[in-house]
Amino acid sequence: MKPDLQAVMESVRAQMPEKRWQHTIGVRDTAIRLSLQYGADPVQAEWAAVLHDVAKYWPVEKQRQTLVDAGEQEPWLQYDKPLWHAPAGAIVAERQYSVTDSMILDAIRYHTSGRPGMTLLDKVVCLADYMEPGRAFPGVDRIRELAERSLEAALIAGFEGTIGQLIEQGAPIFPMTVLARNSLLEELDAARQEKKEEGHS
Ligand SMILES: Nc1ncnc2c1ncn2[C@@H]1O[C@H](COP(=O)(O)OP(=O)(O)O)[C@@H](O)[C@H]1O
Numbered sequence: 001m002k003p004d005l006q007a008v009m010e011s012v013r014a015q016m017p018e019k020r021w022q023h024t025i026g027v028r029d030t031a032i033r034l035s036l037q038y039g040a041d042p043v044q045a046e047w048a049a050v051l052h053d054v055a056k057y058w059p060v061e062k063q064r065q066t067l068v069d070a071g072e073q074e075p076w077l078q079y080d081k082p083l084w085h086a087p088a089g090a091i092v093a094e095r096q097y098s099v100t101d102s103m104i105l106d107a108i109r110y111h112t113s114g115r116p117g118m119t120l121l122d123k124v125v126c127l128a129d130y131m132e133p134g135r136a137f138p139g140v141d142r143i144r145e146l147a148e149r150s151l152e153a154a155l156i157a158g159f160e161g162t163i164g165q166l167i168e169q170g171a172p173i174f175p176m177t178v179l180a181r182n183s184l185l186e187e188l189d190a191a192r193q194e195k196k197e198e199g200h201s
Pocket residue numbers: 053056079080082083111112113129162166172173174175176177178
């Protein structure tokens with residue numbers, strides 16, 4: 001049966017404090033706006049945004065068990081706990097909320113870490129999570145400014161902020177975020193090169 005968004009929203013809201021639900025609404029609105037700006041599907045963006053933090057306030061042991069039971073291949077569990085809710089959210093979106101669209105499931109799965117070769121939908125959801133109106137960390141205004149003209153440049157700034165913070169804390173870095181940044185740098189470079197060649201032709 002096709003899942004009903006209103007029912008899913010009520011269920012997700014019941015699993016988190018009101019403040020995190022307001023963050024979720026901010027991510028949804030921002031993801032829809034970025035989708036319209038950059039040509040992603042706003043319906044997919046809305047679904048991914050509504051579900052992206054569904055597992056965030058689950059007990060850590062439930063998050064861990066969800067990943068173990070699903071036979072996760074990626075080594076999330078070797079890294080810090082704040083990363084686990086993202087793949088756990090994708091698993092519950094599929095199993096409990098009957099989301100079958102792999103684009104939506106991947107956007108949920110990689111919304112915190114990013115990944116190399118991010119899809120347009122991955123980028124929109126991940127960036128919306130960084131810059132929704134409720135976010136107030138140092139550097140967020142620069143990310144919002146960059147997002148006016150480049151999803152990739154804005155995400156690079158977001159990942160660099162996260163990586164810098166982890167380095168300052170002496171915390172391990174889940175390497176997928178580093179690979180995500182490298183991959184976005186390559187994309188920007190290729191786009192610049194293409195523009196240059198167009199200019200010459
Ligand atoms: N590559 C990474 N390696 C380790 N921890 C990371 C990495 N990327 C993000 N994190 C952790 O995840 C946290 C992100 O949490 P937060 O933004 O609150 O979650 P959400 O993305 O669900 O809103 C960061 O503060 C950091 O502690």
